[in-house]
Amino acid sequence: MLLPLRAHHPARSLCGPLTNKAWGRPSGLLLRSRVPLRLPITGAVPAGAQSSIYARRFATTPTARMSLPSKISAIGINKTGDFDVIEKLELPFPQNAPGNVLIKVQYGGVNFIDTYFRKGLYPISQFPQALGREAAGEVIALPTDESVLSNEEYKLRGLKVGARVAANTLGAFSEYVSVPWNKVYALPEHLSTRVAAASLLQGATALTFVTEAYNVQKGDVVLVHTVAGGLGLIFAQLIKARGATVIGTTSTPEKAALAKAHGADHVILYTKEDLVQRVLELTNGEGVHAIFDGVGKDTFEADLKVIRRKGTLVSVGNASGAVPPFPPLRLVEKNVKLLRPTLDNYIYTPEEGRTYVTELFKLIENGTVKINIHGDYPFTAEGVQQSQKDLTGGKTTGKLLIKISDA
Numbered sequence: 001m002l003l004p005l006r007a008h009h010p011a012r013s014l015c016g017p018l019t020n021k022a023w024g025r026p027s028g029l030l031l032r033s034r035v036p037l038r039l040p041i042t043g044a045v046p047a048g049a050q051s052s053i054y055a056r057r058f059a060t061t062p063t064a065r066m067s068l069p070s071k072i073s074a075i076g077i078n079k080t081g082d083f084d085v086i087e088k089l090e091l092p093f094p095q096n097a098p099g100n101v102l103i104k105v106q107y108g109g110v111n112f113i114d115t116y117f118r119k120g121l122y123p124i125s126q127f128p129q130a131l132g133r134e135a136a137g138e139v140i141a142l143p144t145d146e147s148v149l150s151n152e153e154y155k156l157r158g159l160k161v162g163a164r165v166a167a168n169t170l171g172a173f174s175e176y177v178s179v180p181w182n183k184v185y186a187l188p189e190h191l192s193t194r195v196a197a198a199s200l201l202q203g204a205t206a207l208t209f210v211t212e213a214y215n216v217q218k219g220d221v222v223l224v225h226t227v228a229g230g231l232g233l234i235f236a237q238l239i240k241a242r243g244a245t246v247i248g249t250t251s252t253p254e255k256a257a258l259a260k261a262h263g264a265d266h267v268i269l270y271t272k273e274d275l276v277q278r279v280l281e282l283t284n285g286e287g288v289h290a291i292f293d294g295v296g297k298d299t300f301e302a303d304l305k306v307i308r309r310k311g312t313l314v315s316v317g318n319a320s321g322a323v324p325p326f327p328p329l330r331l332v333e334k335n336v337k338l339l340r341p342t343l344d345n346y347i348y349t350p351e352e353g354r355t356y357v358t359e360l361f362k363l364i365e366n367g368t369v370k371i372n373i374h375g376d377y378p379f380t381a382e383g384v385q386q387s388q389k390d391l392t393g394g395k396t397t398g399k400l401l402i403k404i405s406d407a
């Protein structure tokens with residue numbers, strides 16, 4: 001059975017896990033009594049299991065023989081709060097809903113959104129909740145729902161047992177995840193699971209935002225805050241590749257050098273320079289055509305000063321805190337367009353997801369986008385805590401990963 005569209009609504013994914021089992025929240029009911037589990041080869045079902053739910057779910061899965069645990073380790077939270085709420089969780093093996101893909105995770109990507117969930121800025125509906133919003137690894141089991149298997153978009157995904165994939169999913173810092181098929185992307189030969197986990201969320205965000213939030217054109221001048229971060233470095237490369245001028249902001253000369261090496265034409269050290277004055281100098285007083293602002297609260301007022309008439313201000317995130325309530329009347333001064341988009345709404349349909357992620361993977365393959373990895377953190381509570389401390393402390397450049405298992 002295909003999930004009703006309502007169950008996929010991005011606003012729900014932003015707001016934490018869904019109770020709908022098709023989203024793969026571990027239920028613990030399916031596999032608990034079978035330790036170690038032997039998944040069948042070419043449709044064979046273990047003796048005595050023919051009439052069980054287990055048999056129905058996995059009977060058609062031509063997967064290699066393997067043992068699966070009844071419990072899995074994950075890193076997540078039981079309540080919201082400071083870094084120390086992050087703990088090791090023991091969760092039931094994830095039930096693979098008929099429309100889902102079961103993945104053994106190798107890498108989880110660290111994103112600022114992990115900190116929003118941990119702090120409670122983005123609500124979580126149920127605890128315990130594993131953290132992590134993107135994963136890459138190997139397919140263990142495929143959907144069994146006939147309507148999925150016959151869906152043309154599903155076929156175009158080319159998903160196979162044993163294939164390497166990347167997935168957008170909440171709860172990625174887990175040994176196994178079960179993810180609706182339309183959030184899972186097979187990796188091309190050139191792309192490792194490590195680079196895939198480092199590029200899926202931020203790469204797709206940058207690509208969709210420079211295409212749909214503001215369609216960057218040759219000759220534009222575009223301001224990117226957090227330009228040396230994971231998302232910012234990809235923004236800089238994509239904007240530059242379109243023939244536009246990139247002005248970035250960052251805190252240190254080292255970060256500025258990295259941003260320049262990734263396409264930024266001018267980098268403003270907001271710790272030493274007057275941001276508004278410098279942007280106006282660089283644009284002959286006119287301001288920029290578009291702004292991608294991942295800082296939020298601290299930069300919003302300056303953005304309104306440096307956006308040009310009819311410019312587009314894209315509020316991307318909240319690294320310094322959420323932008324406070326804002327009267328739309330303030331936009332009349334320059335007829336500014338203001339957006340606060342999220343990736344999920346740009347890759348809402350299976351076709352949108354496939355199209356953008358395929359393009360992203362091509363841009364990585366042809367060298368237009370280089371993925372800069374800051375480092376791998378261990379799959380422990382301390383490792384995930386440290387990743388969040390480093391990210392929110394502004395100590396990092398590029399992408400942070402959690403290494404969950406070997407390939």
Ligand SMILES: NC(=O)c1ccc[n+]([C@@H]2O[C@H](COP(=O)([O-])OP(=O)(O)OC[C@H]3O[C@@H](n4cnc5c(N)ncnc54)[C@H](OP(=O)(O)O)[C@@H]3O)[C@@H](O)[C@H]2O)c1
Pocket residue numbers: 110111112113201202205226227228229230231232249250251252255294295298316317318319320321341342343344391392393394395396397398
């Ligand atoms: N809307 C979406 O769908 C979407 C998707 C992905 C990411 N995002 C957003 O994009 C932004 C960047 O995400 P990222 O994961 O790539 O992080 P990141 O840019 O790698 O790290 C955050 C950077 O923000 C800068 N920063 C400025 N003020 C800060 C403050 N008060 N506290 C902490 N950091 C501050 C720091 O860089 P400097 O030292 O250079 O200032 C820091 O390194 C975040 O706001 C995130 O939520 C949004």
